[in-house]
Amino acid sequence: MIAGIPDAFRSLLFSLLALAAVRADASTLTLPMAIAEAMHAQPQIEQSAHNASASRDLSRAAHAQLLPQVSLATGSIWSESRAGQPLFVSANGPREVIAQVRVSFPLYDAELRALAKVARDQSAVARLQLQATRWMVVARVVNDYYRVATLMTQERIWKSTLSTDEKLYRDTYKAYRAGAVSRLDLVQTELLRNQARTGLQQSAAEAKAAMQVMNLQMGRPRRSTWVLAPLPCSIPVLPSFSVLAAQAEATQPLLQVAKQQIDVAQAQVAVRRGAIQPKIRAYGAYGVDTATAPRGKDLGWQGSISLSMPIFGFGAQRQQIAAAQEQLAALRSARRALILQIRSQLAQNYGAAVAAQKTLVNARRAEREAERVYAMTRKGYFAGALNALDLAQAEGAWVRARLDLSTAAVAVQLTRAQLELDTGRYPNSHTGIRTPSCS
Numbered sequence: 001m002i003a004g005i006p007d008a009f010r011s012l013l014f015s016l017l018a019l020a021a022v023r024a025d026a027s028t029l030t031l032p033m034a035i036a037e038a039m040h041a042q043p044q045i046e047q048s049a050h051n052a053s054a055s056r057d058l059s060r061a062a063h064a065q066l067l068p069q070v071s072l073a074t075g076s077i078w079s080e081s082r083a084g085q086p087l088f089v090s091a092n093g094p095r096e097v098i099a100q101v102r103v104s105f106p107l108y109d110a111e112l113r114a115l116a117k118v119a120r121d122q123s124a125v126a127r128l129q130l131q132a133t134r135w136m137v138v139a140r141v142v143n144d145y146y147r148v149a150t151l152m153t154q155e156r157i158w159k160s161t162l163s164t165d166e167k168l169y170r171d172t173y174k175a176y177r178a179g180a181v182s183r184l185d186l187v188q189t190e191l192l193r194n195q196a197r198t199g200l201q202q203s204a205a206e207a208k209a210a211m212q213v214m215n216l217q218m219g220r221p222r223r224s225t226w227v228l229a230p231l232p233c234s235i236p237v238l239p240s241f242s243v244l245a246a247q248a249e250a251t252q253p254l255l256q257v258a259k260q261q262i263d264v265a266q267a268q269v270a271v272r273r274g275a276i277q278p279k280i281r282a283y284g285a286y287g288v289d290t291a292t293a294p295r296g297k298d299l300g301w302q303g304s305i306s307l308s309m310p311i312f313g314f315g316a317q318r319q320q321i322a323a324a325q326e327q328l329a330a331l332r333s334a335r336r337a338l339i340l341q342i343r344s345q346l347a348q349n350y351g352a353a354v355a356a357q358k359t360l361v362n363a364r365r366a367e368r369e370a371e372r373v374y375a376m377t378r379k380g381y382f383a384g385a386l387n388a389l390d391l392a393q394a395e396g397a398w399v400r401a402r403l404d405l406s407t408a409a410v411a412v413q414l415t416r417a418q419l420e421l422d423t424g425r426y427p428n429s430h431t432g433i434r435t436p437s438c439s
Helices: 007-024 031-041 043-064 110-177 183-218 241-251 253-274 316-382 388-422
Strands: 069-078 095-108 279-290 300-308
Touching (some): 031 110, 031 183, 043 110, 110 183, 110 253, 183 388, 241 253, 253 316, 316 388
Antiparallel strands (some): 069 095, 279 300
């Protein structure tokens, strides 16, 4: 979060930065760029922004009710008369002319003030719901981004494997023509090549589909192509669980919405209580109100003060107050339940982050060992000491180790990003969990 910059301007700033970055290198996509483009393209964010603007306008309208209200009343009334006297008792004469500027002002109205407080708190809720909507969009973008990262990495692994297996097949074919290897070895290397081609086709199709989903999230054409920026290769430092839990309770958008909804419910209780308190209002008028043809000397002013207060209503107001208090208690319980849910999710994601970090360490070691075994087996195969089946087993183990390593590397970044989201922050921001890149 950038302090001192309004939400709307900050969102526009992020969007402009993202678009500028895209123009600078249209083929490379970073996570902050993807988030900024999604913020600019998602219609649900626009919907929440309109709702927030509407709530802000309603809040201003509610507060305007506390100020003097000026109105104009003008007209003429004709009444049936007999012997010069109107038949209607309420009439002042055969013809009555009214032209007045009227002013009314609430001197004391607890209900009206409480309604203004409700409107202000509801505006704050709508503003926080906009932030929560952005947060949910970011969560989807993060998951889609790292899914694309996983599939693109797997596609590169299968492409590299296919290139290696094609060369292996050509070399084996030459050796077979020379009588150095058996036909079984040739068939086995052909099978390796076909397996690599199948793996590449499958991973390429999955990566293409994931990219199309990502393009829809960012508002790009569905078939737009790009590559992801290299992921950080170092393991970021993981803060303690207590630190993350404290950050989540302070900045998590859903918790902020829940807290503000409690404020709205408290104001609703004040509205119900204000309804049984006296209301004092002052009125003033200036103009003419005459039963004759109006003249300048008929101009005058009039003022009044009124008081209204309910005395007895068979407990209706008391029951409404009780209902508002129960709704307030329900929202407080819901917020406590939400805190428990968020802490549980945070604990789960924290455990996943720790496990992903250990898995990455083990996957790196396993990949190095599998590569070493494959290199030794390949040399033994070309030396005639091993057959193609041995080579196939070694290559299969190495490919699986490389795929596991790529999945583990992305999982580390994804779990860190999920922890950032759990604390109400955007991944790769300038605060929270850092993921330094390799240099």
